[in-house]
Amino acid sequence: MCRWFVYRGAPLRTSELLLHPVHSIVAQSLNSPLGAEPVNGDGFGFGWYPVDGDGPPGLFHSIEPAWHDRNLRSLAEAVVSPLFFCHVRAAAGPPIQQTNCHPFRNDGWLFMHNGGIADFDRVKRDLVLAVDPDLYPLMLGTTDSEVLFHLALTLGLRDDPVGAIARAIAFVERVGHEHDVRFPFQGSIATTDGDSVWAFRYSSQGRSRSLFHSTDISDLRTMYPDESRLSLFSDDARVIVSEPINDLPGAFLEVPEASVAILDAAGYRHAAFAPAGS
Structure with missing residues (x-):
């Protein structure tokens, strides 16, 4: 389907993680060993928050393959x-097309998704009609992921991110089952308000796309004292990825199936995740 990457920590030149690692997200666009498809060349998106925290996140989309x-x-x-x-x-x-590239933005929020809503053409009308009328004009593309984001916004993402994603996926599953779709949802999701990050791994079938987050950088420095690149990163530097960006054993931990990893200034917290009402 797709691959995605999140960084949170002290301000960092973004190329240090997007371009330079041996298995960077740009490298994964051409060769993704753990992806459902090894090549992810149908465009890309890059969203970033300013160092001073003033203003909405920047956003750049392109339909070009990221690798060139x-x-x-x-x-x-x-x-x-x-x-x-x-x-x-x-x-x-x-x-x-550019409007179908992730991440999607609404005010200070970013959202991206790897996976899909099964038989989207059959369920799209019911899902779109459930989006808040004030949000409907903001959907500029044609993807299931953008609809999912606006459903989550409709269902309270700004105030309750975990609950809103749970309610949105529950609605997708309910509509899917009404249309005889056996496994309506598949995916990993990342969303942020510019401070905290919420990363979800869930699928109706219980076989979600891969998702990992980094080990604490202080532990990595102890494990690999000769890795000079680790000095580039602050003690609070953390990443969440569809698949690891380097080959260091122990550098990444798998996010469990049916769970959410919450990343903020205190580090990671984990919780079980299930669609609301399931």
Whole structure:
């Protein structure tokens, strides 16, 4: 389907993680060993929050493959940010166009998704009609992921992110079952308000796409004292990824099936996750 990446920590030149690691998200756009598709070349998106926290997140989308987009490389070398998202897309049906590239933005929020709503063409009408009328005009693309984001906004994402995602997926499953879709939802989701990050791993079938987060950097420095690149990162530097961006054993921990990882200034917290009412 797709691959995605999240960083949160002290302000960092974004190229240090988007471009330079051996298995960076840009490298994964061309070769993704753990992905449902090895190539994710149907466009990409890059979203970042300013260092001073003033204003909405920046956003750059392109339908070019990430591995040879010069604009992305130039931008990543120039942008310094304390929190940034990147997503590379493997289109599963909706056309290749900028409005279908993740992450999606609403005011200060970013959202991205790897996976899909099964038989989306059959359930799309019911899902779209459930979106708040004030939010409906803001859906500019044709993907199931964008509809899911606006459903979550409709159902209270700003005040209760975990509950809103649970209610949105529960609604997707209910509508899917009404249309005889056996396993309506599949995916990993990341969303942020610019401070905390919520990363979900869930599927109706119980076989979700891969999702990992980094080990604490202090532990990594102890494990790998000769790894000079670790000195680039602050003690609170953490990443959440569709798949690991390096080959260091123990550097990444798998996020369990049917769970949410919450990342804030205190670090990671984990909780079981299930659609509301399931």
